[in-house]
Amino acid sequence: xxxxxxSAYLALREGAxxxxxxxxxxxxxxxxxxxxLKLFRRKRLLSSAAIWPxxxxxxxxxxxLQTRGIPCPEIIELYRIASxxxxxxxxxxxxxxxxxxxxxxxxxxxxxxxxxxxxxAKLHACxxxxxxxxxxxxxxxxxxxxxxxxxADMKFLRRPLHKGQRVRNFQHMLRYSIDKQWLLSxxxxxxxxxxxxxTHSQLxxxxxxxxxxxxxxx
Numbered sequence: 001x002x003x004x005x006x007s008a009y010l011a012l013r014e015g016a017x018x019x020x021x022x023x024x025x026x027x028x029x030x031x032x033x034x035x036x037l038k039l040f041r042r043k044r045l046l047s048s049a050a051i052w053p054x055x056x057x058x059x060x061x062x063x064x065l066q067t068r069g070i071p072c073p074e075i076i077e078l079y080r081i082a083s084x085x086x087x088x089x090x091x092x093x094x095x096x097x098x099x100x101x102x103x104x105x106x107x108x109x110x111x112x113x114x115x116x117x118x119x120x121a122k123l124h125a126c127x128x129x130x131x132x133x134x135x136x137x138x139x140x141x142x143x144x145x146x147x148x149x150x151x152a153d154m155k156f157l158r159r160p161l162h163k164g165q166r167v168r169n170f171q172h173m174l175r176y177s178i179d180k181q182w183l184l185s186x187x188x189x190x191x192x193x194x195x196x197x198x199t200h201s202q203l204x205x206x207x208x209x210x211x212x213x214x215x216x217x218x
Contacts, residue, residue, distance in 0.1 A: 001053070001055065001056065001078045001079065001080050001087065002077060002078060002079050002080070003079070003080050003082065004079040004080065004081045004088070005083070006081070006083035006084070009079075009081050009083065009084070012031070012037065012090075013029055013031065013037060014032075015031075015032040016029040016030060016031050016032065016037065017029065017030045019036075024041055025039070025041075025084070025086075026039055027039055034092075034093070035076060035090060035091065035092050035093070036073075036090070036091055036092075036093050037088055037089075037090050038055070038058065038088060038089050038091070039081075039084075039086045039087075039088050040053065040054040040055050040086060040087045040088065040089075040152075041085065041086055042085075042087075053080075053087045054087065054152045055078050055079070055087035055088055055089040056078060056087075057152050057153075057154075058075075058089045058091075058151060058152045059075045059078055059089060061151045061152065061154045061156075062074070062075055062091075062151065064154075064156050065128075065148060065151065068126045068128070070122075070123070070126075070128070070147060070148060071094055071139070071141055071143075071145060071146070071147025071148070072094055072147055072148050072149065072151055073091040073092060073093055073094050073149060073151075074091060074092040075089065075090075075091050076090040076091055076092060077089075077090045078090070093149070094139050094141065094147045094148075094149055095139075095141055095142055096139040096140050096141040096142060096147070097139065097140055098135065098136050098137070098138060098139050098140075098149075099112065099116065099135040099136075099138045099139075099140060099146075100134075100135040100136045100176075100178060100179065102140060103135065103178060103179075103182050104178070109182065112140070113182075113183075113191070113192050113193040113196065114191040114192070114193070114195075114196035115146070115196075116138070116146065116193055116196070117192070117193045117194065117195065117196025117197035117198075117199070117200065118196050118197070118199075118200045119138075119146040120133075120169075120173075120193075120197055121196075121197050121198075121199075121200035121201035122200070124160055124161040124165075124166050124169070124201060124203075125160045125201065125202060126156075126160075127156055127157035127158060127159055127160055127161060128154065128155075128156060128157075128161075129154065129155040129156075129157065129161055129165055129169060130148065130151070130153070130154045130169070130172075131153045131154065131155075131172060132150055132151075132153050132154075132172070133148075133169055133172045133173055134172060134173050134175060134176055134179055135173070135176070135178070135179040135182070135183075136176070136179075137149050137150045137151075160202055163203060163205075166201075166203060167213055167214060170214045171214070174214070184211075184215065194207060194210055194211055194214070195207055197210075198210065
């Protein structure tokens, strides 16, 4: 992780657009060249972030995803900015639009449910447990493949996810009403999201049973 002096930080962010901020300051900046700068604040003095900073997790996760063939952002550099007590990851964004954006625009969304089911089945088969898995973090790329963004909070297991982990991951996907409405629209329909998921996964369940479990806990 490269130390970044305050003057260099100010020069890097000059002309940037603030995309996300909170009461503690800026969180995500879009730089004039189209790259992004994501800033991480250590929330507690004693935490795992002291040993494995979130910026480093983000970078490590991109490498792990790339080795599994999952599109994701490209890391440019990692910084430690002592003057503002932040770590930062400088990266090129994953081209495309999020599924949530496509749903809101009603662009080709019907054909995407089955494709998404296959994609999530691949994630689970690869042992990828993404706590922030929702339609705002899944991008349809120009190559018509799905990829992931905002990937700091993720685990990579040596085996496929077990049933409980899969169900919890579905719950993450249903936290937002627009996502839930789209994913659970005609859930028993052939080539829907859950039907496609079961077709491409190792989960031995009836479609109606899976829908019932997920809907109960959503």
